[in-house]
Amino acid sequence: MAHGVTVHDHQGAVLSLPPSSQPQDLRSRWTALDTLLCGAFAGAVAKTVIAPLDRTKIIFQVSSNRFSAKEAFRLIYCTYMKDGLLSLWRGNSATMVRVMPYAAIQFCSHEQYKILLGGHFGFQGKVLPPLPRLLAGSLAGTTAAMLTYPLDMVRARMAVTAKEMYSNIMHVFVRISQEEGIKTLYRGFTPTILGVIPYAGITFFTYETLKKLHTERTKRSQPYPHERLAFGACAGLIGQSSSYPLDVVRRRMQTAGVTGSAYGTILGTMRTIVTQEGVIRGLYKGLSMNWVKGPVAVGVSFTTFDLTQDLLHKLHQMGYFTH
Secondary structure, eight states: OOOEEEEEOTTSOEEEEEEOSSOHHHHHHHHHHHHHHHHHHHHHHHHHHTHHHHHHHHHHHTSOSOOOHHHHHHHHHHHHHHHOGGGGGTTHHHHHHHHHHHHHHHHHHHHHHHHHHHHHTTOTTSOOOHHHHHHHHHHHHHHHHHHHHHHHHHHHHHHHSOTTTOOSHHHHHHHHHHHTOGGGGGTTHHHHHHHHHHHHHHHHHHHHHHHHHHHHHHOOSSOOHHHHHHHHHHHHHHHHHHHHHHHHHHHHHHTHHHHOOOOOSHHHHHHHHHHHHOIIIIITTTHHHHHHHHHHHHHHHHHHHHHHHHHHHHHHHTTOSOO
16 A cells, blocks of 8 residues: 655644655655755855845955945945946856855755754654754754855855956866965864854744744745745844854955955954954944845745745656656
8 A cells, every 4th residue: 555755844744745656765865855956946046146245245344444335335336337247246156056055955954954853852743842943953054064165265265356366166276275275275164163053053943933933823834935035034134143253254264365364263363353343343344234135045045945845845746756
């Protein structure tokens, strides 16, 4: 007798799909592959949407110039007038190379960590309690960051340099390796991980908590797309604000080779920034732009992931992908 496939939605609840003639291990591989594909697509869409703002934020983060919304949009306008519209997406190819595997690994590992923690804490097939929910997000973000960090370094270098300096992604890797050493590709790794732990944990936790509260209040199993966007925006706003100073520190350390500054340690970098620029104007430089781009990026990412995963689940139900 054929049995339905059991998968877990984003709240950890069990969903039963109709019977399939496919072996269970094949269906399990499909579920993991679906999550990887949906995560990669979600990350690509979200980052492309906010790429000009992201590039501008990085440029301010690694400089000592005072940040303001007026100066940020003046920089965008001057870049557009000098180098053309596509220059606003400079470094986006490196971003795609990094963000697609990063998002794929993060979303896929998040699903796996939820299942693992659900079994460990005795909540298999149920909504995880707050602490495991927070832990699953932190572990997912840490796993993705560890596996894709050199690509983040390359993306930061391409964002803050003229196009004459680095012609493409491989050129960045080769020049950094030859001129500064392989270890430079991991400069800023520690503040990245320290920032990812609260950021990813709080972001996933907030999004899933809002979805859980929505289900309890409305009795609808799934939010509408605009509700998902709002939940993702709230998650991004809270998550990025909590870890932003470490984001500034890692950018300074990543780009030290091209800005001429000596940023060797986390505390040393923080001390230099605070001494020269102050706490708010230094460690939180560009945060107001993050309040614009961060919620948009996270909202688009989570919504795209949910909707594409729902679409693939429906296609599986309808009998597609049977070979």
